[in-house]
Amino acid sequence: MTSLTASWEKSLRFAGTQHEAVVGQKISSVERRGKVLLVHLANDCTLLIHLRMTGQLLLDEHRQLVGPMTRAVIGLDRGQLVFNDQRKFGSIVVMETSDVDSDSLLARLGPEPLAKEFTVKVLAARLGRHRSASVKAALLDQSTVAGLGNIYVDEVLFVARVHPLQTCASLNKAEISRLAEAIPTVLRAGIAAGGSTMRDYRDASGASGSYLDQAQVFGRTGEPCRSCATLITKIRVAGRGTHLCLTCQPFGKRPRENK
DNA sequence: CACTTGACCTGTCCGC
DNA sequence: TGCGGACAGGTCAAGT
Numbered sequence: 001m002t003s004l005t006a007s008w009e010k011s012l013r014f015a016g017t018q019h020e021a022v023v024g025q026k027i028s029s030v031e032r033r034g035k036v037l038l039v040h041l042a043n044d045c046t047l048l049i050h051l052r053m054t055g056q057l058l059l060d061e062h063r064q065l066v067g068p069m070t071r072a073v074i075g076l077d078r079g080q081l082v083f084n085d086q087r088k089f090g091s092i093v094v095m096e097t098s099d100v101d102s103d104s105l106l107a108r109l110g111p112e113p114l115a116k117e118f119t120v121k122v123l124a125a126r127l128g129r130h131r132s133a134s135v136k137a138a139l140l141d142q143s144t145v146a147g148l149g150n151i152y153v154d155e156v157l158f159v160a161r162v163h164p165l166q167t168c169a170s171l172n173k174a175e176i177s178r179l180a181e182a183i184p185t186v187l188r189a190g191i192a193a194g195g196s197t198m199r200d201y202r203d204a205s206g207a208s209g210s211y212l213d214q215a216q217v218f219g220r221t222g223e224p225c226r227s228c229a230t231l232i233t234k235i236r237v238a239g240r241g242t243h244l245c246l247t248c249q250p251f252g253k254r255p256r257e258n259k
Numbered sequence: 260c261a262c263t264t265g266a267c268c269t270g271t272c273c274g275c
Numbered sequence: 276t277g278c279g280g281a282c283a284g285g286t287c288a289a290g291t
Contacts (some may be wrong), residue, residue, distance in 0.1 A: 199271090
């Protein structure tokens with residue numbers, strides 16, 4: 001990392017470390033926890049990068065991608081990483097690696113849904129921490145499951161045939177089981193499609209993701225359900241736009257159990 | 260304590 | 276064409 005600069009000060013923060021301490025340090029490894037990207041440096045400092053809604057982290061080999069939305073730039077031996085973010089919600093935070101685990105967001109993160117430790121039992125226990133909250137609000141909470149956002153929660157609820165307004169306490173075993181299966185299924189499909197691009201999302205090479213092309217409900221308000229042709233409805237749950245099929249995801253009804 | 264709402268920002272789209 | 280308002284992928288502080 002040959003340089004680290006910000007053109008919007010709030011996008012780059014130093015927490016218990018200084019600019020001089022990290023410039024010139026070699027990047028030793030990179031990992032992800034939930035929605036946070038961790039870039040570890042050789043001197044035991046770490047960059048926590050969160051794209052939030054409109055962030056992009058672009059590999060810019062020919063140093064030509066800096067534009068009006070560029071909030072920070074990480075210089076590399078060859079080229080640079082450009083951090084663009086229209087809405088300025090995203091951030092790069094630099095801290096000592098030993099402080100990473102106690103970061104307020106990371107410390108609370110729930111289980112990684114693609115890890116083998118993610119089971120029905122684990123999900124049931126996490127949902128049990130929210131009694132009267134809607135299942136949608138609970139799944140958006142990063143302490144329930146790490147990494148789910150508004151798009152994937154809507155898709156997961158459709159695949160699991162669960163109404164987003166169901167309280168966590170109202171979910172029966174079969175519904176929780178379907179959610180536990182749907183979560184990794186939907187996420188793997190999202191990853192395979194390169195992610196979900198409404199407008200801004202790009203991968204490091206600048207490519208947009210095509211997952212929304214195969215979405216069942218998100219962004220399909222007024223279009224026919226791919227399963228039953230009922231028109232997709234949009235409501236507001238937990239302050240977020242929420243898409244669902246009222247036939248496939250009935251509210252207040254329990255699906256018949258097989259015995 | 261559990262849960263919901265407003266704030267943080269800017270750009271776009273819709274109705275008038 | 277122009278303008279006000281609602282809304283957009285997330286998280287946190289403040290409010291109920």
